[in-house]
Amino acid sequence: DSGVTQTPKHLITATGQRVTLRCSPRSGDLSVYWYQQSLDQGLQFLIQYYNGEERAKGNILERFSAQQFPDLHSELNLSSLELGDSALYFCASSANQETQYFGPGTRLLVL
Amino acid sequence: DAKTTQPPSMDCAEGRAANLPCNHSTISGNEYVYWYRQIHSQGPQYIIHGLKNNETNEMASLIITEDRKSSTLILPHATLRDTAVYYCIVRPAAGNEKLTFGTGTRLTIIP
Numbered sequence: 741d742s743g744v745t746q747t748p749k750h751l752i753t754a755t756g757q758r759v760t761l762r763c764s765p766r767s768g769d770l771s772v773y774w775y776q777q778s779l780d781q782g783l784q785f786l787i788q789y790y791n792g793e794e795r796a797k798g799n800i801l802e803r804f805s806a807q808q809f810p811d812l813h814s815e816l817n818l819s820s821l822e823l824g825d826s827a828l829y830f831c832a833s834s835a836n837q838e839t840q841y842f843g844p845g846t847r848l849l850v851l
Numbered sequence: 852d853a854k855t856t857q858p859p860s861m862d863c864a865e866g867r868a869a870n871l872p873c874n875h876s877t878i879s880g881n882e883y884v885y886w887y888r889q890i891h892s893q894g895p896q897y898i899i900h901g902l903k904n905n906e907t908n909e910m911a912s913l914i915i916t917e918d919r920k921s922s923t924l925i926l927p928h929a930t931l932r933d934t935a936v937y938y939c940i941v942r943p944a945a946g947n948e949k950l951t952f953g954t955g956t957r958l959t960i961i962p
Binding site: 744773783798844 | 883889896944948
């Protein structure tokens with residue numbers, strides 16, 4: 741158990757819909773990272789937050805957004821969903837600029 | 852970030868040492884070598900990391916060559932639960948904090 745929690749574990753929705761994925765980092769970790777893993781793209785970095793502020797952006801679509809709240813939990817919002825957004829979404833957290841610890845992921849299926 | 856090269860797959864007999872190689876010939880002086888593994892769509896699990904010296908923890912040993920252009924992850928007594936995809940990642944110590952995952956090595960432990 742990494743100490744990072746993600747909800748929900750599974751999500752099934754329809755194209756055009758909007759969903760919110762939630763991540764609670766390990767106690768005390770200020771950084772939260774979001775990654776997407778699809779069959780054809782592998783694990784890809786989406787975005788990072790540090791203590792409530794956006795720190796870095798990766799291959800995140802404009803339809804996707806994230807935020808980190810004062811209690812340090814983070815949410816990833818996916819809107820206007822397409823079939824290709826079906827993937828595993830992982831959150832990771834770190835206390836410093838070194839080791840990232842990953843949560844169990846949310847499996848999103850867009851029908 | 853420096854790129855890494857890993858064999859796509861390896862087999863290892865249960866109880867034997869599993870040695871997973873990684874080439875990172877363009878690694879810079881301030882870049883660490885990290886190893887993660889992913890067991891069947893679970894969240895990536897941190898294993899070990901190092902800069903120059905060999906490292907050992909309860910999970911594995913990391914051997915880095917003197918020129919730092921390659922490294923080997925050693926699982927001393929492989930069990931069936933070690934079957935996973937193993938990722939070797941090179942990452943700066945500070946600044947660019949994202950993890951760039953390649954395709955990794957799919958390690959299969961044979962009973």
